[in-house]
Amino acid sequence: MSGTVLPSWNDGVARKAVVDFVTSAVTPGGGFVEIADRIAAFDNDGTLWSEQPLPPQFDFVFRKWGDEVAADHALAAVQPYKALVEKDNAFFARVGAQDPEVIETLLAAFARSWAGTTPAEFEAQVREWLEAVKQPKFDVPYVELVYAPMLELIKYLKDNDFRVFVCSGGGRDFMRVFAEETWGIYKENVIGTAADYSYSNGSMVRAARGLGGLDIGPGKPEHIFATTGRLPVFAGGNADVDIEMLETATFALLVDHDDDEREFAYTSNAEKSVERAKELGWTIVSVKDDWKTVFPSK
Amino acid sequence: MSGTVLPSWNDGVARKAVVDFVTSAVTPGGGFVEIADRIAAFDNDGTLWSEQPLPPQFDFVFRKWGDEVAADHALAAVQPYKALVEKDNAFFARVGAQDPEVIETLLAAFARSWAGTTPAEFEAQVREWLEAVKQPKFDVPYVELVYAPMLELIKYLKDNDFRVFVCSGGGRDFMRVFAEETWGIYKENVIGTAADYSYSNGSMVRAARGLGGLDIGPGKPEHIFATTGRLPVFAGGNADVDIEMLETATFALLVDHDDDEREFAYTSNAEKSVERAKELGWTIVSVKDDWKTVFPSK
Numbered sequence: 001m002s003g004t005v006l007p008s009w010n011d012g013v014a015r016k017a018v019v020d021f022v023t024s025a026v027t028p029g030g031g032f033v034e035i036a037d038r039i040a041a042f043d044n045d046g047t048l049w050s051e052q053p054l055p056p057q058f059d060f061v062f063r064k065w066g067d068e069v070a071a072d073h074a075l076a077a078v079q080p081y082k083a084l085v086e087k088d089n090a091f092f093a094r095v096g097a098q099d100p101e102v103i104e105t106l107l108a109a110f111a112r113s114w115a116g117t118t119p120a121e122f123e124a125q126v127r128e129w130l131e132a133v134k135q136p137k138f139d140v141p142y143v144e145l146v147y148a149p150m151l152e153l154i155k156y157l158k159d160n161d162f163r164v165f166v167c168s169g170g171g172r173d174f175m176r177v178f179a180e181e182t183w184g185i186y187k188e189n190v191i192g193t194a195a196d197y198s199y200s201n202g203s204m205v206r207a208a209r210g211l212g213g214l215d216i217g218p219g220k221p222e223h224i225f226a227t228t229g230r231l232p233v234f235a236g237g238n239a240d241v242d243i244e245m246l247e248t249a250t251f252a253l254l255v256d257h258d259d260d261e262r263e264f265a266y267t268s269n270a271e272k273s274v275e276r277a278k279e280l281g282w283t284i285v286s287v288k289d290d291w292k293t294v295f296p297s298k
Numbered sequence: 299m300s301g302t303v304l305p306s307w308n309d310g311v312a313r314k315a316v317v318d319f320v321t322s323a324v325t326p327g328g329g330f331v332e333i334a335d336r337i338a339a340f341d342n343d344g345t346l347w348s349e350q351p352l353p354p355q356f357d358f359v360f361r362k363w364g365d366e367v368a369a370d371h372a373l374a375a376v377q378p379y380k381a382l383v384e385k386d387n388a389f390f391a392r393v394g395a396q397d398p399e400v401i402e403t404l405l406a407a408f409a410r411s412w413a414g415t416t417p418a419e420f421e422a423q424v425r426e427w428l429e430a431v432k433q434p435k436f437d438v439p440y441v442e443l444v445y446a447p448m449l450e451l452i453k454y455l456k457d458n459d460f461r462v463f464v465c466s467g468g469g470r471d472f473m474r475v476f477a478e479e480t481w482g483i484y485k486e487n488v489i490g491t492a493a494d495y496s497y498s499n500g501s502m503v504r505a506a507r508g509l510g511g512l513d514i515g516p517g518k519p520e521h522i523f524a525t526t527g528r529l530p531v532f533a534g535g536n537a538d539v540d541i542e543m544l545e546t547a548t549f550a551l552l553v554d555h556d557d558d559e560r561e562f563a564y565t566s567n568a569e570k571s572v573e574r575a576k577e578l579g580w581t582i583v584s585v586k587d588d589w590k591t592v593f594p595s596k
Contacts, residue, residue, distance in 0.1 A: 036478055036485075119523065163486065176527040180334055187334075187527030188461070188486075197523055199516040199542060204523055211524055212509055218497040225417070225495055225502055226509055227525070229474040229485030244497060 005156050007292075008149040014253075014290045017283040018153065021251045025233070026160050033233050033250075040157045040234035041191070041224050041245060042150070044168035044175060047238045047255050048183070049146040050135070052264040054092060056142040057170045060129045064113050079105045096269035098217060098241060107210065110171075111195060115208035119173065119197070122206065126177040137264075143182050148296040150236070150255075154183060157234060165232075167191040167224055169216035169241055191215065191223045220245035240272045252282040259288040303454050305590075306447040312551075312588045315581040316451065319549045323531070324458050331531050331548075338455045338532035339489070339522050339543060340448070342466035342473060345536045345553050346481070347444040348433070350562040352390060354440040355468045358427045362411050377403045394567035396515060396539060405508065408469075409493060413506035417471065417495070420504065424475040435562075441480050446594040448534070448553075452481060455532060463530070465489040465522055467514040467539055489513065489521045518543035538570045550580040557586040 009015040024031030025038065045051035065084055068075060075081040080102075083091035094102040114122060135142050154164050164185060168175060172192035179190045196211040197204050212226060213219045221231055221244050235242075235249035238257065246252035254277045258265050267274070277284050287294060307313040322329030323336065343349035363382055366373055373379040378400075381389035392400040412420060433440050452462050462483060466473060470490035477488045494509040495502050510524065511517045519529055519542050533540075533547035536555065544550035552575045556563050565572070575582050585592060 039486075119527075163484070173527070186461070188337075188525060190527065194524065196510065197520055199519040199523075199546075202545065204519065204529070212494065221497040221502065222495055225497075226492065227486060229417075229471070229488065231502070247500065248497075 005159075006149065006152050008152055010290055010292055012290055014283050014285045018156075018251075018253065021234070022156065022160050022162075035161050037230060037233055038157075038160070038162040039224075039228050039230050039232045040154075040162045040164045040236075041167045041220075041232040041249070042154070042164070042235070043220075043237040043239070043242045043245070044166050044170055044192075045239075046257065046270075047147075047236050047242070048150050048166065049142065050138075050263060052257075052266060053136065054089070055170060056135070056145075057174050058092065059133060059142070060126065060174065061110065061113070063129065063133075064125075065109065068113065080109050093268070096239065096241065103214060107193075107214070111208040111210070114195065114206050117206045119204055119206075122173055123177050126174055130178060143178055144298070145295060146182055147255075147291070148293050149291045151183065151296065153236070154185070158184075162234060163189065163228075165189045165191055165224065165228065167215065167220050167245060169193055169214065169219075171195075172215075191227050193219075216241035218244045221248045224248075237273065239270045241269070243273050243276050246273070246276070246282060247280070252277070252280070253285055254282050255285045256287065258286050259291075259294070262294045263287055303457075304447065304450050306450055308588055308590055310588055312581050312583045316454075316549075316551065319532070320454065320458050320460075333459050335528060335531055336455075336458070336460040337522075337526050337528050337530045338452075338460045338462045338534075339465045339518075339530040339547070340452070340462070340533070341518075341535040341537070341540045341543070342464050342468055342490075343537075344555065344568075345445075345534050345540070346448050346464065347440065348436075348561060350555075350564060351434065352387070353468060354433070354443075355472050356390060357431060357440070358424065358472065359408065359411070361427065361431075362423075363407065366411065378407050391566070394537065394539065401512060405491075405512070409506040409508070412493065412504050415504045417502055417504075420471055421475050424472055428476060441476055442596070443593060444480055445589070446591050447589045449481065449594065451534070452483070456482075460532060461487065461526075463487045463489055463522065463526065465513065465518050465543060467491055467512065467517075469493075470513075489525050491517075514539035516542045519546045522546075535571065537568045539567070541571050541574050544571070544574070544580060545578070550575070550578070551583055552580050553583045553585065556584050557589075557592070560592045561585055 006015055025033040045055040062084055065081055069081050076085045134140055135145055157164050170192050172194040175190045175192055176187040179185050179187055193215040194211045196207040196209050198207050215223045231248040234251045235246050236253040237246050238255040254273055304313055323331040340346055343353040360382055363379055367379050374383045433443055455462050468490050470492040473488045473490055474485040477483045477485055491513040492509045494505040494507050496505050513521045529546040532549045533544050534551040535544050536553040552571055
C-alpha cells in the first residue's frame, strides 16, 4: 500500500506520520475516527500552491485596482491604491502579519471593486485572469503551481472517507472558480474570506459588506465550524495565520518552504507556527526533503 | 424502477413529475444536469417534519425562556417573554408572516439565551429536549414526525448523485444535532439561521450576534449560495418564506398540508406560495393524496 499512495512523497518521517495517522483513523482501535467526524482542512496559499512573491489572488486584485486607478487618478493618493502605484510591497506584506490597519483598507477596497457583481460576472473575470496571466518566476499560469504532493494527500484522505475542505484567508468565491478542476473539491467545500450576496428579483449580487470575519487566525476554526458544524481532525497549513486551525486538529501538518531551487525558501510570517509545531509535535513537511516532485508534470 | 423508489408515494402526477425530472437529470440529453451542479435544497418545518401548532424549535426555545422568566420575573413584562407568558400565539404566528418587529425581538432573545455557550453545551441541551419532550397532538418525540416520503425523496436524490442540503429558517445548530441520524445528511449540509461563534484560547463559544441574515425569503438563496457556491437544481418547500428558494430551482416541489386526519390541514403563510406554484408550474404535493404513509413506521 505504501508504494501506491503519496507517490510524490519521499519515504521519511513526514510521509510515515501521515500514513500512520490515516491508517489508524480508519482501523478499529484507539485511533479510530468515526466517518462522520473525518473532516480535513487545508490552507491554500503556501500550502496547496506557491504564494511567493505574493499570494496569486493579489495579482488578480492588483490588475483590477490598476484599471481603477487608470480610470480615476485621484485614487493613486489613497491606500491601498497608493501602495500599489508606488510598488510598496512592504505594505502588502503586512497582510500576512495580520496588521489590522492594512487589512481593513484592503477589505474596503475589495468590497468596492466587486460590489454589484453577479457570481457569473465575477467567475468570468477570474477565468480570464487564470488563463491569461503567468507567474513571474515560473512563467506558467498560477494554477499550474499547485503542489503535486498535496493533491495526492487530498486524494488519499478522500479515498479514506475524509471530507476535505480548503480554508484560506483568500477569497472564497475566487477559489471556487477553479476548485473543482484543480483540486477535485466541490465548491461547497471551499471556505474563505467572503463577501455577502443579496438576492432580489431573481438576481444574486455581491454586497459591499463581508459575511463573517476574515478567514485567518481564529477566523479559520470559526469559518470551519460555521461551514461544517465540526472542527477538523486533519489540518494542513504553512503560516502563523494557520496556527489556530492547526491547534484544533488531531493531526497537524506544517509545510516548511526550504527549497529555493525548485520553489522558494522563506520563513517570513511562519516563525511562530514553526515554534508551535515543535511544542505540539506537529508534522513538519520540508519541501526540499519530503517532496520528490513539487509541481505536477504536464 | 418505479416500484422500488419512493414507495410511500402514491402513483400520481407529483410522484411522476419527480421521477421524470430526476431520470432526465441523470440521462444524457436535453435535461441532463452535470453531477457538480446537482444541488438539492429542502426547507425543514412543514417540508421535512410537522410544524403545527408551531415549529418544534419553538418548543425547545420556549422552555428555555420559561426557565429564564422563572428566574427573573421582570422579563415577563417584555417581549417576547410577555407573549410567551400570556400564551399570545398570534405574536409568534407573525414570524411565519415575516413581521420584522417580531423577528427582531425573537432574534435578540435567542442571542441572549445562548451567548457564551459552547457547541457541546448547546448540543447537550437539544439532545435532552429531543428525548424528553413529546409533540402535543401525536404524543411522540418531535423527530418521529419527520415525513417518510420526504426521507425517501432525499435518499432517491442522493442515490442519483445529488448533494442534498436542508435550508431552514430555523436554527442551523439546532438541526445539526439530529441531522445525521434523522435525515442521513452530514452537518455540513445543514443550512439555517445561525449565530456567529468566536474561537479563542482553544474554545469555541457562541456570540450574541448572527452570522448572515435570517434564512427565510431571499435569505434562503443567499444562504444556499454562500454555502455551496451554487443555486439549487431541485428545491422543496411548503410556505411563503420558501418562494425565493423555489424560484431559483429548475424543479420546485411545494408540500400542501391538506390532511387533518393523518397530520394537519392549514394554508396560513402558504397562500402566496400556492399562487406562485400555479404561475410557474411547480409540483404541488398533496399530503392527503400523494402520500401513502406520512410518518415512518416504528
